[in-house]
Amino acid sequence: MYAINPSTERLHLNERTGLLKLALETGADIVPIYCFGNTDTFKLTKGCKSLQPIARLFRTALLLFYGRFGLPVSFEVPLLYVIGKALRLPKIRHPSTQDIEAAQKQYLAAVQRIFNTYKGLYGWQHKSLEIV
Template identity: 30%
Template sequence: MGGRPAPARLPGFVVIASFYTVWLFSIMFTFLAIPAWLLFGYRLPVQFLVAYYFVRMFWRPAHWPAFHQFASRLINRSPYFNSQRLIFQSEHAKPPPNSSTLFAVFPHGALCVGWTVNLNLSPIMQAMQVEYLGASMLFRLPLISEVLTWASSSSASARNMKRLMKTGKNLALLPGGFDEAAFYRRHRYDVFVRHRKGFIKYAMQHGYKISPVFTFGEEATYFALESGSDFRRALAKKKIPGIVFWSRLLWLPDPNIDLVTVVGDPIEIPHVAHPTADQVDKCHANFVAALQSIFDTYKADYAGSPHATIHIH
């Protein structure tokens, strides 16, 4: 494609360009509104935000299946990337709706491309009625919060996650979050999970199975600044994105890659209402081993080398 969308990919390009433009614009608009007013006297952004949050006191967006399915059809009929593939380790990795399965997805990458394209916009995943849990901050911002909610997503807050788990709904989560994004390096496989145990504990408490999910190609979607890593990771710990990234298409991911997401078989873990730290540690170790196994099993085919290494932080 030479950095430009071919005509056959145009519908998929529109989906990706629209989504990531709305995402980044929502963040910049919200956080620059007050400086624009104080420094330049430009009040319209602040006035819009006041009106928006007033309306949100009385109205909340809801899931919109027709919108979600329409976006899915566009990007699957006219792929944005060279290839977009969703692979299941076996039929056991395809749970029916409301079967208490948690898909733990890695890596986060710069902008969760595998999560967006191969999972959220997959008709197979939609048939499983998966709810996608994202950063709580995004569900407080105008525009992007509506788009995410329409596409079967909601906050990854502990309160919301526990509420959904009580219903047995299938869920997808990016456990690495901002911390994992801060580790992003082009052509490196980095995941942040060694100290992420909360999702294991919640799964044990609510009787959930956990499927490890890994996307090959996420590491090639963007270039990223590598200097200042300590500072950027410190920002991530405060829930502030600690990554500076770009591509040949500026803020859009590089389309000239093969994006392959592998969904592993679910790990059965004990249902324990009040798990001890040792019980959580044991289940967490089993999960990390399963994630490593998924990577090792498929890396020769999709990482381009049987010697590729995953860095687990």
């Protein structure tokens, strides 16, 4: 739950399909975006692992984080937002699970492509993106 690795960026998107379902129902485009540097705006304290049992019980993330001066004020780090090309999705009144999975596959591939293309520009050549 609190696996933070300096060589890996982790996105929790595999089980989040509600937005894609809504986009399919309405025929809206989905625009993939990635923000480089957002994981450096705050630091986690070392004691977070002791909160895992409680977090699992309540099915939520309990984090003790800090920023500048030990306060919940973010560190000043440059952020690079990359906005990908809009994904045109068909309008399907009642999308099936297969329709949603196909749209999700398309979206996740676009996010991965953005990360791999622009990570060097941000100085993250050593990092990889893990989508879970």
